[in-house]
Amino acid sequence: MSLPIILKGDGNKEPFAIEKLTESLRRSGTDDHLAETVAKRVGATVKDGMTTTAIYQEAFKALRKEERVSAARYSMRRAILDLGPTGFPFEKFVAALMHAKGYETSYGITVQGRCIDHEVDVVMRKDGKAIGAELKFHNTPGFKTDLKTALYVRARYWDIQWGAEDRKEKAGIDEGWLVTNTKFTSKAIQYSNCSGIKLLGWSYPDGASLSDFIRETGVYPITILTTLSQAEKNRLLQSGVTMCHMVMSDPDSLKRIGISAKKQSLVVEESKAICQL
Amino acid sequence: MSLPIILKGDGNKEPFAIEKLTESLRRSGTDDHLAETVAKRVGATVKDGMTTTAIYQEAFKALRKEERVSAARYSMRRAILDLGPTGFPFEKFVAALMHAKGYETSYGITVQGRCIDHEVDVVMRKDGKAIGAELKFHNTPGFKTDLKTALYVRARYWDIQWGAEDRKEKAGIDEGWLVTNTKFTSKAIQYSNCSGIKLLGWSYPDGASLSDFIRETGVYPITILTTLSQAEKNRLLQSGVTMCHMVMSDPDSLKRIGISAKKQSLVVEESKAICQL
Numbered sequence: 001m002s003l004p005i006i007l008k009g010d011g012n013k014e015p016f017a018i019e020k021l022t023e024s025l026r027r028s029g030t031d032d033h034l035a036e037t038v039a040k041r042v043g044a045t046v047k048d049g050m051t052t053t054a055i056y057q058e059a060f061k062a063l064r065k066e067e068r069v070s071a072a073r074y075s076m077r078r079a080i081l082d083l084g085p086t087g088f089p090f091e092k093f094v095a096a097l098m099h100a101k102g103y104e105t106s107y108g109i110t111v112q113g114r115c116i117d118h119e120v121d122v123v124m125r126k127d128g129k130a131i132g133a134e135l136k137f138h139n140t141p142g143f144k145t146d147l148k149t150a151l152y153v154r155a156r157y158w159d160i161q162w163g164a165e166d167r168k169e170k171a172g173i174d175e176g177w178l179v180t181n182t183k184f185t186s187k188a189i190q191y192s193n194c195s196g197i198k199l200l201g202w203s204y205p206d207g208a209s210l211s212d213f214i215r216e217t218g219v220y221p222i223t224i225l226t227t228l229s230q231a232e233k234n235r236l237l238q239s240g241v242t243m244c245h246m247v248m249s250d251p252d253s254l255k256r257i258g259i260s261a262k263k264q265s266l267v268v269e270e271s272k273a274i275c276q277l
Numbered sequence: 278m279s280l281p282i283i284l285k286g287d288g289n290k291e292p293f294a295i296e297k298l299t300e301s302l303r304r305s306g307t308d309d310h311l312a313e314t315v316a317k318r319v320g321a322t323v324k325d326g327m328t329t330t331a332i333y334q335e336a337f338k339a340l341r342k343e344e345r346v347s348a349a350r351y352s353m354r355r356a357i358l359d360l361g362p363t364g365f366p367f368e369k370f371v372a373a374l375m376h377a378k379g380y381e382t383s384y385g386i387t388v389q390g391r392c393i394d395h396e397v398d399v400v401m402r403k404d405g406k407a408i409g410a411e412l413k414f415h416n417t418p419g420f421k422t423d424l425k426t427a428l429y430v431r432a433r434y435w436d437i438q439w440g441a442e443d444r445k446e447k448a449g450i451d452e453g454w455l456v457t458n459t460k461f462t463s464k465a466i467q468y469s470n471c472s473g474i475k476l477l478g479w480s481y482p483d484g485a486s487l488s489d490f491i492r493e494t495g496v497y498p499i500t501i502l503t504t505l506s507q508a509e510k511n512r513l514l515q516s517g518v519t520m521c522h523m524v525m526s527d528p529d530s531l532k533r534i535g536i537s538a539k540k541q542s543l544v545v546e547e548s549k550a551i552c553q554l
Contacts, residue, residue: 114471114472115467115468115471115472116424116464116467116468116471147393148429149429151428151429151432151433151436152425152426152428152429152432154432155428155429155431155432155435155472156428158432158435159428159468159472187393190392190393191392191393191436194391194392194393195391195392195432195436
């Protein structure tokens, strides 16, 4: 395969060199991996006769987009981690998120199993099916939810399902999920897929992960906002305003916790910007 | 029921008063609960015409015995906790203990389940039956092994058992145990009894617990010895001498790690005293 011939600014022609493009992106302060990824993607669209200016413009546009997405992803992740110290539990956030995905949700339910009663963190219902979700929230970004967790969640849902069968109940829990803001170990994934529990993690499964659901629904916790202090966020959470869209639909909630009119509009602006990501 | 009439030292008679006996035991520095327990037990054997001297002698004899047992129990428990930092793992200790109970043992075995491979900490075989034991060692005395642990151990053994069934294997693991040096929560006990895994804890089940097995077999780790320093214990453990009875049957092992002749005999004496508890 021959390289496309491109037009330089001085009117000369030369074969397209992906290394030069990568280097240029790198010089803008981008990390090596992202620079290479973007250069490769844009490089693949280069055709004979394109000008270097046009190619570089395309590349920088793609880079900025990538960086915005990765910055938003990062702050989203941080916002979920920040739920920890706020007193706004992960359970309520996941319930709100799944509600926005069309599920009826309830949390902190006790269900009788075959051997023992179980606390089910979140129960989600849709299309006549009931899902029980065990939630694992971790404050440490590098933490991976492991095989032992998958095993105990599996055993819990067997006990629940067999308990319902013993009692010949029709409306039990049909499916067990393990939901977490972390990654999973490969053994946890292998066991869960084989034994029949569903995993929902920060970026697993691909395309239908927690972060995908957040982007899809626009359900962001207010911990993501940078225009509010931690103390203000805590006051807002205590008043029951937990999500960005609640701030947008009820801006007076900010006034009620003593935020100045000027700052109120900044917060609302930021909420709008984030929910439209 | 009338109280027995006893003879006092001065020749007078009076009805037996259990409170006086309890108070006397308490004055010797015994805690309230033990004083009451011993007074009640000895008090129940008091008959008309017994002298106060005889009764008090019996009571103090019973008390000393109780205190020795509880001291030995305490140091046994401490000795197991001390395994933690020595590099002599709990696995090996439990394997040695169960070996003394007549089991063939092996540890660190990988077993193929239905969904995934499992590390089985200790496999124990006796009378054609194979037991797989999951071991939980904790350094914190107040720690209780909980329901989640029981659930994951149960799921692990189902996966192992179903894997063997799938492959129509005859020689699989027939029983799953959860062995720990801690207590269990009541939910862990309830679930395990109902779902079919066996629990073996420091003092559970009553009469067939880890501490009962230790007393029964005389298999004590050398961490129980007070005549050796921690550094000497570590050297001894590294040389493969892990149990008190090994010190008794091979006193030269002490010489080999550089312990003086005089101290050697002290250590052997202590080992004998403990193994005959």
